[in-house]
Amino acid sequence: MRELHVDQVAEAIANLVMEANYVLEPDVMAALEKARADEPSPVGQAVLQQLVENAELACSERVPMCQDTGNALVFLEVGQDLHLVGGDLSEAVNRGVSRGYVEGYLRKSILDDPIRRKNTGDNTPAFIYTDIVPGDRLRIRVVTKGGGAENMGQLRMLPPSAGWEGARRFIVEAVAAAGPNACPPLLVGVGVGGNFDKVALLAKKALLRPVGQPHPDPEWAAREQDLLTEINKLGVGPMGLGGKVTAFAVHIETMPCHITSLPVAVNIECHAHRHKEVVL
Amino acid sequence: MARHYITTPISPEQAKAIRSGDEVYITGTIYTARDAAHKRMVEDLAAGRPLPFDPRGAVIYYVGPTPPKPGQVLGSAGPTTSYRMDKYTPTMLQQGVKAVIGKGYRGPEVKAALVANGAVYLAATGGAGALLAKRIEEAEVIAYEDLGPEAIRRLRVKDFPAVCINDAHGGDQYRDGQSEWVAPDAMVKPK
Numbered sequence: 331m332r333e334l335h336v337d338q339v340a341e342a343i344a345n346l347v348m349e350a351n352y353v354l355e356p357d358v359m360a361a362l363e364k365a366r367a368d369e370p371s372p373v374g375q376a377v378l379q380q381l382v383e384n385a386e387l388a389c390s391e392r393v394p395m396c397q398d399t400g401n402a403l404v405f406l407e408v409g410q411d412l413h414l415v416g417g418d419l420s421e422a423v424n425r426g427v428s429r430g431y432v433e434g435y436l437r438k439s440i441l442d443d444p445i446r447r448k449n450t451g452d453n454t455p456a457f458i459y460t461d462i463v464p465g466d467r468l469r470i471r472v473v474t475k476g477g478g479a480e481n482m483g484q485l486r487m488l489p490p491s492a493g494w495e496g497a498r499r500f501i502v503e504a505v506a507a508a509g510p511n512a513c514p515p516l517l518v519g520v521g522v523g524g525n526f527d528k529v530a531l532l533a534k535k536a537l538l539r540p541v542g543q544p545h546p547d548p549e550w551a552a553r554e555q556d557l558l559t560e561i562n563k564l565g566v567g568p569m570g571l572g573g574k575v576t577a578f579a580v581h582i583e584t585m586p587c588h589i590t591s592l593p594v595a596v597n598i599e600c601h602a603h604r605h606k607e608v609v610l
Numbered sequence: 611m612a613r614h615y616i617t618t619p620i621s622p623e624q625a626k627a628i629r630s631g632d633e634v635y636i637t638g639t640i641y642t643a644r645d646a647a648h649k650r651m652v653e654d655l656a657a658g659r660p661l662p663f664d665p666r667g668a669v670i671y672y673v674g675p676t677p678p679k680p681g682q683v684l685g686s687a688g689p690t691t692s693y694r695m696d697k698y699t700p701t702m703l704q705q706g707v708k709a710v711i712g713k714g715y716r717g718p719e720v721k722a723a724l725v726a727n728g729a730v731y732l733a734a735t736g737g738a739g740a741l742l743a744k745r746i747e748e749a750e751v752i753a754y755e756d757l758g759p760e761a762i763r764r765l766r767v768k769d770f771p772a773v774c775i776n777d778a779h780g781g782d783q784y785r786d787g788q789s790e791w792v793a794p795d796a797m798v799k800p801k
Contacts, residue, residue, distance in 0.1 A: 371791060373773075377735055384741040388686070394676045397686040397739040435685055437676040437759050447646065449758045478691040478714075478736070499797060506798040510784055511691045511714035513736035565792030565800060569713065569736055571773065572787025602737045 331413045332466040334610055336422035339414075339468065342608050343426025343456075346472040347402055348434035350604040351394040354385045357541040358603045361578040365515050365568070374573030378515075381568075381601055396602045399436035400474030402427045402456040405538065409465035420458055428452035439477060459531070471538055471607040479516070479600040482508035485530055488592040494553070497522060497594045502560050504596040505577065510570020513600035516577045517541055518561065521595040524585035533597035536581035541603065545582055554580045568601075615769070619667025620708035628730045628774050630781030635769040640669040640711070642763040644690055647754055648698035651762075655701065662753030662762050665705035672712035674759035675749070676739070684749040684765070686739030689713040692731070696720050703727040711772050715784060715801075721776050732772035745770045 354362070362385065366378040388395035404423050408414075416422075431438055431453035438453045463469075484504040488496050501520055508516070521532025544551035557580040567573020578601075587593060611631045616624055618638030628634060641663050643651065651661055672692055676685030692712030699710060700723035708729045713736040724731055734742055748766035755761050775783045788800035 371787075373787065380735050380738050380741060384735075384738040387744075388740040391740065393679065393682075393740050393743075394686040395740055396737045397674060397676050397688050398690065399676060435677045435679045437674060437685070439674070439759065451758070476737075481691070503798055506801075509715055509788075509801075510733070510736075511693065513713070560797060563793035563796035564798060565788040565790070565796065567787065567791055569733070570715075570784050570788065571733075572784075572789075572791045574791060600737060 331411055333413045333415050334468060335416040336414055336419055337416055338610055339419065339470070340422040340426035340429065342470055342610060343404065343423055343472065344430035344433070346470065346606040346608060347427055347430035347436065347474060350472055350474045350606040351399050351434065351436055352392045353389045354395065354602070355605055359385060361541045362601065365575040365578060369568060369573050369575045371567055371573035373571045374568040374575065377568040377571060394436055395604070396476060397437055398439065398476035398478060399431070400439065400476050400604065401480065402453055403473040403475055403534070404456045404458045405471040406458065406460045407463045407469035408460060409467045410462050411466035412468055423456050423458055424454040427456040428454050468610045469607065470610065471605065473537060474604045476600055476602070479512040479598050482512040482598045483533070483596055485526070485593070485595040487526065488594055490590065490592050492592055497592065498557065498560070500594055501557055501596050502564070505561050505598070506564050506566070508598050509566055512598045513602070514566055514570060514577065515568055515575045515601050517599040517603050518557070518577050518580045519597040519599060520557070520580060520582040521597070522582060522584045522593070523587040524593055525587065525591065526593060528585055529593035529595040530597070532583040532585060533595035536583040537597065537599050537603070538605070539581050542579040550582050550584060554582050618669055620669065621667060622708070622728050625708040625728050625730055626778050628777055629779070630774050630777045630783040631786065632774045634732055634772045634774055636669060636772065637768050637770070638766070640671050640765050640767055640770070642671050642673050642675070642765060644672050644674050644760050645694050646757050646760040647762050648695050648702070650754055652698050652701050655705070661705060663764065665702065665707050668707045669709045669711065670702060670707055671765065672710065675743070684743055684746050687743045687746060688737055688739035689734040692716055699723060703729045716776055721780070721782070724776050724778055725780055728778045730774050730778060731776040733775045734772045742770070
């Protein structure tokens with residue numbers, strides 16, 4: 331059985347959270363550039379120009395592109411033939427997040443308690459999502475997700491009679507309600523199916539797909555395209571100042587569900603979609 | 611769409627001259643405050659204590675910056691979402707604050723308070739934290755240091771760029787800008 335020391339995990343995560351905040355991945359940069367080319371509104375174009383410049387500046391000066399350096403979302407795919415040694419995996423992840431946020435001059439935005447609201451000082455605990463998969467590798471994907479966009483998420487347990495039309499309207503209304511608050515142009519993560527908790531996770535995991543890569547099922551890929559078209563009719567535009575590019579892409583993830591249910595969740599991501607991954 | 615170069619403090623006449631959609635470039639002193647700082651300022655006022663800065667003609671910027679790297683004045687410093695301050699903003703405007711800077715929609719109570727107090731709501735570009743930090747020349751924590759990124763800072767800015775969203779006359783640039791671009795067959799219309 332292959333062994334991996336958790337110190338390597340901590341080390342990797344410290345680097346991933348810093349790099350994610352300084353350097354926009356090529357898929358997101360390409361989406362920004364495409365938005366700038368597609369946007370007919372002059373004010374929208376000016377905003378997109380600023381965002382491209384901001385991303386370039388963050389990269390060259392190694393500073394965070396946005397002051398909200400996020401919830402540290404850590405998605406772990408743990409090979410079932412991998413033996414993690416040297417300590418507790420979650421503790422190692424948090425050690426990595428702590429080091430990355432402190433040494434990387436990233437903002438610490440996590441509170442110890444939702445009502446008492448004392449800052450933990452190192453952005454821990456991380457939000458850790460673990461899946462056990464075949465193989466002997468550890469795939470680590472980090473998303474540093476801002477709170478402003480996260481707050482605009484919505485979840486609805488629709489009756490089955492609502493059908494796709496009901497789901498579709500709910501999704502577009504959620505994006506319209508977010509308007510300028512979530513820093514458009516957006517990446518819209520959608521979960522359909524599962525149950526109350528799984529649908530939210532699906533919507534979040536939808537953000538992990540490279541921006542604009544369609545769903546493998548052509549029927550769902552067509553629904554993604556249709557939703558993107560509808561969302562870009564809203565007129566919200568870059569930063570809500572009016573325009574045609576409100577979203578870069580809509581990603582849908584689906585699951586089986588109960589005969590009584592049609593769960594739908596929308597998890598909104600801002601234009602600064604910061605993600606990085608590594609396989610150990 | 612006019613362009614205004616404003617030096618703080620903002621006079622009542624200057625605030626009233628700024629219309630929704632106008633570009634505004636601010637030079638001088640502005641104060642950072644977000645959720646936790648606003649809560650405390652409103653509690654201070656209720657207890658009869660003065661605000662940590664002179665509110666007359668003042669500008670509040672809703673920002674929680676990243677810590678500065680060695681050699682930097684301040685880290686990245688883009689606007690945070692403003693609606694979370696809606697509960698406190700009318701009180702700040704009554705104290706004489708003439709402009710607040712953030713991003714995103716404001717509630718009806720804030721829009722009414724802007725009109726009643728002759729003040730403006732400005733938006734800076736969300737997420738452009740690295741770029742906006744270049745317009746900040748000095749930064750100093752002046753109150754509530756224990757709040758960390760949410761502490762109140764006095765910033766000296768030069769030509770800090772923003773767009774007026776809500777003016778002192780009921781103008782609303784989000785509504786107008788979106789109405790101009792909404793498709794005729796859109797299933798949801800701008801609010």
